[in-house]
Amino acid sequence: MTTLTDTLAAIVGPAHVLTGADLDSYEQDWRGRVRGRALCVVRPASADEVARVVRACAAAGTSLVPQGGNTGLVAGSTPDDTGTQVVLSLRRMNAVRSIDPQNMTFTVEAGCILQTLQQVADEAGFLFPLSLGAEGSCTIGGNLATNAGGTQVLRYGNARELCLGLEVVTAQGELWDGLSGLRKDNTGYDLRDLFIGSEGTLGIITAATLKLHPRPAAQLTAWVALASLEDATALLGLAHQHLAAGLTGFEVMNQFALGLVDRHYPQLRVPMWREHAWCVLIELSDNESEDHARAQFERLLETAFEQGLAADAIVAESLKQAHDLWHIRESITLAQAEEGVNVKHDISIPVSRIPDFVREADAALAAGVPGVRFVNFGHLGDGNLHYNIQAPADGDARAFVAAHESTISTIVYDTVSRFGGSISAEHGVGELKREKLPHHKSPVALQLMQAIKQALDPQQLLNPGRVLARTP
Numbered sequence: 001m002t003t004l005t006d007t008l009a010a011i012v013g014p015a016h017v018l019t020g021a022d023l024d025s026y027e028q029d030w031r032g033r034v035r036g037r038a039l040c041v042v043r044p045a046s047a048d049e050v051a052r053v054v055r056a057c058a059a060a061g062t063s064l065v066p067q068g069g070n071t072g073l074v075a076g077s078t079p080d081d082t083g084t085q086v087v088l089s090l091r092r093m094n095a096v097r098s099i100d101p102q103n104m105t106f107t108v109e110a111g112c113i114l115q116t117l118q119q120v121a122d123e124a125g126f127l128f129p130l131s132l133g134a135e136g137s138c139t140i141g142g143n144l145a146t147n148a149g150g151t152q153v154l155r156y157g158n159a160r161e162l163c164l165g166l167e168v169v170t171a172q173g174e175l176w177d178g179l180s181g182l183r184k185d186n187t188g189y190d191l192r193d194l195f196i197g198s199e200g201t202l203g204i205i206t207a208a209t210l211k212l213h214p215r216p217a218a219q220l221t222a223w224v225a226l227a228s229l230e231d232a233t234a235l236l237g238l239a240h241q242h243l244a245a246g247l248t249g250f251e252v253m254n255q256f257a258l259g260l261v262d263r264h265y266p267q268l269r270v271p272m273w274r275e276h277a278w279c280v281l282i283e284l285s286d287n288e289s290e291d292h293a294r295a296q297f298e299r300l301l302e303t304a305f306e307q308g309l310a311a312d313a314i315v316a317e318s319l320k321q322a323h324d325l326w327h328i329r330e331s332i333t334l335a336q337a338e339e340g341v342n343v344k345h346d347i348s349i350p351v352s353r354i355p356d357f358v359r360e361a362d363a364a365l366a367a368g369v370p371g372v373r374f375v376n377f378g379h380l381g382d383g384n385l386h387y388n389i390q391a392p393a394d395g396d397a398r399a400f401v402a403a404h405e406s407t408i409s410t411i412v413y414d415t416v417s418r419f420g421g422s423i424s425a426e427h428g429v430g431e432l433k434r435e436k437l438p439h440h441k442s443p444v445a446l447q448l449m450q451a452i453k454q455a456l457d458p459q460q461l462l463n464p465g466r467v468l469a470r471t472p
């Protein structure tokens, strides 16, 4: 009898259907929060092979979990524990199909690593501005499937804003070629926007046409220490006024988050963290010159000191120093993982309300779950905080998280809802936030989402049980 694994091997070649011990890294999420069991991992090399794989799985009634770099933070890219699902890894599909300099676009396959695409764009004389800590291993397919954000959203938008067209394999195994490089197209429902951010539940992204931007003449980074989050939000307002469209990133980090980086990576030499409650990183892109950029930064910082907002500041003198400062910021997630299992909340709130939110959430948590430690950092310029909770210093972190995660997240998300925020700003819903979603999204919105899932994937073949619960 021919098994599904045999059929898949006939489509992609036996070397690209993995089983047994080879499944290990595909079955565990990046945070070590969930481990599933797959029937096999299949690694197609083309959109046509993806379509044939989906048709074979549909015929067998077997569901698929699309996977890119497996760096997602909400446990959406690993199989469940039944041992029956097929993990569809897109990583072999890593060709840059074309670059169109006049249209300022490139068309790339889903498995391209984000950092590789940044380099390809740079070599062609352009900037591809999507930028996040996992860029050395996440894929553009995963970035689009999660509508990833990162550190330059303030100026360039998130993955959605950078995408002009998609190629998608549907749950029926048909190929939709939507790879237009068009900036205007109002011919009906926007299918591209439906697939972006759908976390592999509506279709499999096999390629994308992406926007390229001009490379700025200069980029400058400042590290500023402050006494409070109120000062940080006031400084953000000042930065908008002084830098206008040049303001590219505005990241905030609390003392405890930086202390974790210092403890686990002392070689990074975190500046100013011992004396100040908060630090921010400000990125400026300038289309004139480095001198012009430095003059703008000087005026901004002068005003910030005059108004008593900034306590101390450095402006990076070289690209290397700027890179080192950003490396500290990008190491917070890794330092948190070194410290032990933690509870993540990737939330957004209107910027103006963030200081009050943090005050209320901190107080409610300190009262409700004594001993928790607050790792608070993120993309303040987008109103997006990573309001993460580390277990108390002494004791078993895994046991603490197992016992208290639900209470902690309920306190945080209820506070988020009272402040008119979102419980997922950029990481998505996946498995980890699925059960929280119905409490924080309107019933009408959830019904519409279920209707879309039912229309596009009636057999529940694509990443079932992620974002939305499976329907009976």
Ligand code: FAD
Pocket (backbone or CB within 6 Å): 030, 065, 066, 067, 068, 069, 070, 071, 072, 073, 076, 077, 090, 110, 131, 132, 133, 134, 137, 138, 139, 140, 141, 142, 143, 144, 145, 146, 147, 148, 149, 150, 151, 199, 200, 201, 203, 204, 205, 206, 333, 334, 426, 427, 430, 463, 466
């Ligand atoms: P995966 O983890 O493999 O998959 C993520 C989801 O997309 C899953 O639901 C999967 O089924 C689906 N999927 C993957 N590929 C496809 C495809 N081709 N078609 C359809 N569905 C697909 N995220 C941010 O937004 N901003 C950040 O600043 C940020 N920083 C991070 C820093 C670190 C250190 C780490 C580890 C993660 C960070 N993330 C961040 C989260 C993560 O990197 C992003 O969600 C990223 O977009 C995931 O890409 P991936 O290729 O690893 O996708």
Ligand code: MLT
Pocket (backbone or CB within 6 Å): 073, 133, 150, 330, 333, 344, 346, 378, 386, 388
């Ligand atoms: C980041 O911005 O570094 C990640 O999205 C945050 C996280 O690890 O929570």
Ligand code: ZN
Pocket (backbone or CB within 6 Å): 149, 150, 378, 379, 386, 426
């Ligand atoms: Zn982030």
